[in-house]
Amino acid sequence: MAPIDEVVLQLGTVEVTGDLVVPPDPRAIVLFAHGSGSSRRSTRNMAVAAKLQDAGFATMLFDLLSGEEEAIDARTAELRFDIALLADRLRGATRWVEASDDLRHLPTGYFGASTGAAAALVAASEEPRVGAIVSRGGRPDLARGALARVTAPTLLIVGGADVRVIAMNEDALAKLRCEKRLDIVPGASHLFEESGALEQVSVLARDWFLDKLRPRDILR
Numbered sequence: 174m175a176p177i178d179e180v181v182l183q184l185g186t187v188e189v190t191g192d193l194v195v196p197p198d199p200r201a202i203v204l205f206a207h208g209s210g211s212s213r214r215s216t217r218n219m220a221v222a223a224k225l226q227d228a229g230f231a232t233m234l235f236d237l238l239s240g241e242e243e244a245i246d247a248r249t250a251e252l253r254f255d256i257a258l259l260a261d262r263l264r265g266a267t268r269w270v271e272a273s274d275d276l277r278h279l280p281t282g283y284f285g286a287s288t289g290a291a292a293a294l295v296a297a298s299e300e301p302r303v304g305a306i307v308s309r310g311g312r313p314d315l316a317r318g319a320l321a322r323v324t325a326p327t328l329l330i331v332g333g334a335d336v337r338v339i340a341m342n343e344d345a346l347a348k349l350r351c352e353k354r355l356d357i358v359p360g361a362s363h364l365f366e367e368s369g370a371l372e373q374v375s376v377l378a379r380d381w382f383l384d385k386l387r388p389r390d391i392l393r
Contacts, residue, residue: 175226177367182235184265191235191266194222199231201280201304201386202270206263206296208287208310209253211385212236217371218286221309223304224375226360228383231279237289256315259292260299267300272375280386283325284378290329291315298322305385307378310338310363313345320345326352328381330374332361334376352385 175196182189192213195202203225213234224233236243237259238252244251262322263283270276282305283294290311297303298319306327313320313329327349329342339357346355354378361370 175323180233180235181369182266182269184262184269187239189236189239189262191233192297193231193233194226195218195231195275196226196229198229199279200229200388201282201382202231202233202276203284204263204266204270205232205234206237206259206283206285206289206292207234208289210246210250211286211289217287217309217374218284220371221284221375221378223384224379228379229328230282230379230382231276233266235266237292253288254315256288256291259289260295263292263296264300264315267296267302271302280388282306282382282386284309285311288315294323295319297325305382307381308342309374309378310335310365312338312341314341316345320348321350322334323349323351326381326385327354328377329353329355330377331355331357332363332365332370333357333359334361335363338363 175194178193180191180193205218213236284307284308290308294316303325308329329391331339331342358373365371
């Protein structure tokens, strides 16, 4: 297991913290966008990240909000649904990767959960370097007009018992013009808390990124 490197990202006027893991000879890097009210410490995202790391992917889980913003959001919940802000933070993290001599050559993927999935789709619609997207229990409906502009192959994963979110993802699937797929995990709820459900998500995400993230030419 590669060590976790805690990094500080300057994203516009705020600083946020990220947990970066880079295995030997990484094949690609996946940036995680957590859901509403969560953080880089999301146990579900950490479990998916571990599966990706075992497959040779570098991962970065980072806070979409600063400490001060999290305190505001805890009181008002006003920032967790600000998809434009969250997408801008994800684009900022992508630029941070591009500025790293050790990471800039790697193919880049996004993994988004809940509202973080909407942020990932909006960010990817403006980031041509993003090679693949996976959404877990996502709210792609919040990405609205950005869906038609997404070019990266996109996998939507929803729990079979999460009926309302299934409908949202089916509608988003119809609006996406890129390579796309909707996978439903039988019997799983929105948080995939059922036995084996999160493992299925992790395997689906790993296989999607393995298939879709191709090596980039190293800049010389």
